[in-house]
Amino acid sequence: MPFANTEIPGKFQAFLAQRGIRMTEQRRAILNVIETAKKHLDAGQILRRARKLDPSIDRSTVYRTLGLLKRHGLIDELDLMHLDGEAHYYERKLNRDHIHLACLRCGRITEFVSDLFESLKEQVEKECGYRIAVARLEIGGYCSKCRT
Amino acid sequence: MPFANTEIPGKFQAFLAQRGIRMTEQRRAILNVIETAKKHLDAGQILRRARKLDPSIDRSTVYRTLGLLKRHGLIDELDLMHLDGEAHYYERKLNRDHIHLACLRCGRITEFVSDLFESLKEQVEKECGYRIAVARLEIGGYCSKCRT
DNA sequence: TTAAGTGCAAATATTTTGCTGTCAC
C-alpha cells in the first residue's frame, strides 16, 4: 500500500503557520498537490497540477516552495534511480522512512518499510557518531514480473 | 578508510577488452582518473583531470564513457545529498556496497560498510521479489564534530 | 505598513544529441 496516508490533510499549513511562515494562494495550491498526490511527482508535474488550482503560478514559485518544504523537513527528495531523466521527485515525509524500489525494466516504483532499515540507521548513528536528518535508500533492480 | 583499494589497477581495461569494447586514448585517460581517484568526482572534475592526461578530451566523451561504465556496472552514480549543486558523483564499484554519509554542515563524506545493510538487501530481494542491480543508501546528517 | 513572496525573464548548470571526420581493431 504505497502512500498509506495516516496524516491529517492540511498538516503542512498548520506546521508552517506555527513557524510564522506566510500562507499564500500559490503555496496553498502547491501544498494541496503534494499532500494529495497518489504518486511521486517532479517539479514540472507539481507545477502543472498546481496551475489547475491557480493558473498564475510560476515555475520558480514551485522550486522556491519545494526548497522551503525541504528545509523544514516536510518533504523528501528522491531520484528514483533516474529512470526518466534527471528530475527529482518529491513526497510528503511520513512518520516512517521507507525504501524505494525502482524496476529498471518496467519503471514501476515500489515502497517498502523494514525494521531492519531502522536498525541500520541506529547502527550508523551509534557507530559513526552521526545525527541523521534524512536517509534515502533507493534500489534499482528487476521486479518479480520483469526479472528473467 | 574510504576507498580501500582491494582491486588491481587496470581492471576496467581488462574487463572492457574482454567484452570487445574498444580502448581509446581518451577512455584510457578517463578510466585512469576514476580508478585512481581518492575522492568522489563529478563529471566536470573527471573532465578536468582527464585533460591533464589528454588535453583534447571533450566533455561529451566523458559523459559517454560514464554511461558506458554505468551500463557495464563498473561504476556507481551518487548524489551525495546534493550538498554542492545537482551534479552526480562517480566511484568505482567495489565488491562490497557501502553507505554514504554526508554531513550537512561541514560537507564531509564518510563511507560505512555494514552487514545489516547486506541483510536488508536480502530481505528486500526475498520479500519484494526483486533482483537487485544497484542499491544506494545515502544519509544526510550531522557528523560527530558538527552536531549540536 | 512592510518584509516576505511572486511573476517574469534571463542566466546557470548539467547532460544529451546530430553530424562529420578519425581511429582501433
Added chain:
DNA sequence: GTGACAGCAAAATATTTGCACTTAA
C-alpha cells in the same frame, strides 16, 4: 576497410536568480 568512437557545436533539461511589483499579516 569499417564500424565504433571522437570532437564540436548546438539543443535539451532542470534549476536558480535579479528585479520590480504585489500581498499577507
